[in-house]
Amino acid sequence: MKKLLLILFAVSLIVSCEKKEKPKDFLVLSGEVDNFRKRTIELTGYNFERKIRFDRKNKTFLDTLKNITPGHYTLKIGKRPVQVYLSSLDDLKLIVDAKKRTKDPVFEGATANINKYITEKAKKLGVVLGNANKLFSMNEDEFLSKMDSYKSTLEDLANASQLPADYLEKEMRNINYEFALAIKNYQGFHRILYGDEEFEVSDQFPMDIPDDIDLNISVDYINSKPYRDLIKRRLDDVTNKKNRQDGDFDLTYLETVHTEINDTLVKNDLLHKAAEKQITTTINLKEYYRKYNSYSTNTANKAEIGELYNKLKLTAKGQPSPKFDKLENYNGGKTSLDDLIGKGKYVYIDVWATWCGFCKKEIPLLKRFEQQFHGKNIEFVSLSVDRPSSKAKWKQTIKDREMSGIQLFAGKTQEELQFTKDYLIKGLPRFILIDPDGKIVNANAPRPSRSEELIELFEDLGI
Template identity: 60%
Template sequence: MKSKYYTLLIISLLFLNCKEEKQKDFLVLSGKVDNFKKRKIKLSGYKFDKNIRFRRKTKSFSDTIRDFTPGHYELHIDQRIINMYLSNYDDLNLMVDAKMRIKDPIFEGQNRTINNYLTKKIKKHSFILGSAERLFSLEESEFLSKMDRYKSALEELAEKSELPENYLQQEKRNINYEFVRNINNYQAFHRLLYGNDRFLVSENFPSHLISTIDFNKSDDYIYSSSYRRMIKEFLEKEANQRKSEERDFDLAYIETIHVEIRDTLVKNDLLYNAAINIIPRVANLKEYYKKYMLFSSNEANKKEITALYNKLKLTAKGENSPKFNKLENYEGGITSLDDLIGNGKYKFIDIWATWCSICRKETPILKRLEQEYHGKNIEFISISVDKLENKEAWKKAIKEDEMSGLHLFAGATKEDFNFTKDYLIKGLPRFILIDPDGKIVTSNAPRPSSYKELIKLFNEENIQ
């Protein structure tokens, strides 16, 4: 009787342990890092980003990772990136040197076999293919030979690495996706590197391989970044062919997603990624939103895009511009938008920052534009969204670059400055055109470097 009782007890405990393991929805990621002095490392993956605290005294980190999809991730340790595979049930510990890249990371945990394979795979990539510039500059026959060699080497490595069977099959497809993506990009990248827009691959080039790929595999979409990038590149190419005077690229792109993609997860993710990034800058907001709502079936995504749309309507053409108040003027004193309205002039507003290299490249063209339109019915206003502690850097940039026009300092970043928040500005530089009465002409004007487009806009508004 006693023996029977203990047998039942052991079975019960085993059952409870199994139940607990199945309910586990997190993992503990920990490790030691040599030659690293910063306080944070970053973990990123499919729809996931997290900063992890690094303890410099102990040279270690440990964090509980929740709400993530099992799959491939990158651990950014300053300039060194560690590729890894994470899953719910298997905690992972690693040891790595942030500086000495010739020393491979050491993994501990049930997924160490997969993670050791990923380390070897990266080394194969560097050894066989080298840099993208070197690869795509090769002549056609040499390029194809190198790609064949690379694919065969990876497939052999995967087969010999004792990977779990499910992972092995996914990884074989992933290797093929990377292979096909490079084949598909060869002509365009070779043209770019040699500055020869007329270059064409031969009749025997395997351009047909892209047509063999099924773009409706949600498991592969989550698992493989090469698969996701290849789909996006294919859709962009198709959208460029579909666009017209009546349909710009942004509209053509989401229409192409709708036509070409059937898988619900893949379609909704592509639509959302397109809309969340581009909707603040689309030419026809109302039509774009209408099409998005028609094509998407993800209610949470639709709710988020609707909230953006409702806010963006407030900065549509013809609406009163949001205001900025009491900004420091480079020439002295403070300036608000209301101080500038009512003098019969349009306002061309440049939102920039000293750390933004693209912004600084626009500066010489903006200067020439201001000189060209000096004394006409437009004035040029530049608002810096540098941090408050960078005020001296702002003043120095204006002086050294001999910037013209009116210069104002927000004393807050674009994330904190109410004017840029009202305009939903996420990237710099951003140019806004306001009419003499303070109404919005466009919340996303062409950059000075898009000179012809900008002059066309000025002419349409009778700016002269």
């Protein structure tokens, strides 16, 4: 009996030990924050958002993060962003002042050295490079000298910061991406700062550096924004070269991602980010969706874009237009879409806002079209999606810019107004053309700045 009890005890001990040795699959993120009174702190990263409750009484926060992707994240503590690196398992604690930005955060935990390095690296940006406008205003030799100095400074800092070998290897690549992106940006930024659209870098300027970068490293894609920016710039360049002047950039971009990118994570994310916006503006909806669906292999992403596609089919050519009802008219009274259709006239709607710079650039061009087609079978409607607090600014803008046509004020943003939600309007300005019977001619009609295309459309319709 004693022997049996000993055996049972031993088995019990082994089982108990096995339970205790269950591998950890989470990290604890905690901190102490001074000069902060809000109830939540935001943690954001690559395709990641989370709100963390802040204990105002004890000035602390704590959250358990399970199965988190290792990488760089941002803790938004009020107006102070704190860049942090999180592994999937190592707990991290920080002590920070939400207002005193000159006071560096203090980190505790296995990743403390990495996070201290990130803080020190951010300070080098201002010390070595200074003001961005001054940097990109420099001549080529000065600019390249500054960038070489910055790159060397960061490499020295990384090597001296006692970083884990795997992180150091990734960070050295990231430093190179930052350097390459600045090289890529120099010509364009220099043109803007000097107002010289004809400026070209010399033959000696190393413009080919960004082209030497491998586009298929998923771990860098997750951890490095400069790397993601470089990939996007490269794909845009390739797409523009492939795309003829009268071609469809959106469709060509999907094809470029499919042919140029091999890594599954990178490809799926690029396709998804493009489709989220482009599918709402493409003029070839059915073909765009077909191509996206054939190229993407991410089930969740495909379901999301499929849902957008099904909604967009409701605003396809020939479908009855969604309606707006009783919006404030600048000239007095209320106006609904039903007041404008059924009278033998097409309706060309400009969805805009006073805060939108691109919208304002279209205003003088829109006025010319209104004058050119005055008295014809078309109404020009400008529908503001400013917030209610911007009503006075809306009225003043109309007065100052001598805007004509029918001016309407929704008092709701494009995310709130049902009319714009039905059209899935994500960016402004957006132009919509509706026929005299209230059916959609084009849910993403050419802007006035695409004058030849718009005139051709009007002429084909007999306007």
